[in-house]
Amino acid sequence: MLITLDPASHDPLYQQIADQITAHIAAGTIAPGERLPTAARLADALDVNRNTVLEAYRLLRDDHRIELRRGRGAIALAPTQTHPDDQALEQIAEIARAHNLTTDHITAYLKDTL
Numbered sequence: 001m002l003i004t005l006d007p008a009s010h011d012p013l014y015q016q017i018a019d020q021i022t023a024h025i026a027a028g029t030i031a032p033g034e035r036l037p038t039a040a041r042l043a044d045a046l047d048v049n050r051n052t053v054l055e056a057y058r059l060l061r062d063d064h065r066i067e068l069r070r071g072r073g074a075i076a077l078a079p080t081q082t083h084p085d086d087q088a089l090e091q092i093a094e095i096a097r098a099h100n101l102t103t104d105h106i107t108a109y110l111k112d113t114l
Contacts, residue, residue: 017056
């Protein structure tokens with residue numbers, strides 16, 4: 001699994017890691033059921049803090065791309081079928097994360113404007 005980080009990117013390092021692992025899973029270079037490196041091992045390989053990798057793994061877990069199990073580590077899940085609008089919604093989610101918007105704020109705004 002090849003992951004390259006761009007320190008000049010506006011995306012945080014953990015997001016870059018998560019995005020690249022997602023791409024590997026979608027491309028099949030990481031197979032369902034395959035173990036990912038431990039956070040410490042990947043952090044050492046990428047020369048980043050272990051917490052950066054843990055944050056990426058949490059994002060992937062929350063997006064149902066990996067499963068985190070104590071004692072087993074991070075396990076890749078099968079790619080899920082996505083709705084055609086999911087890409088647009090992911091862009092909205094990225095903007096919301098970048099601006100620290102809460103789901104309550106977003107929901108209230110959408111209810112008022114739609």
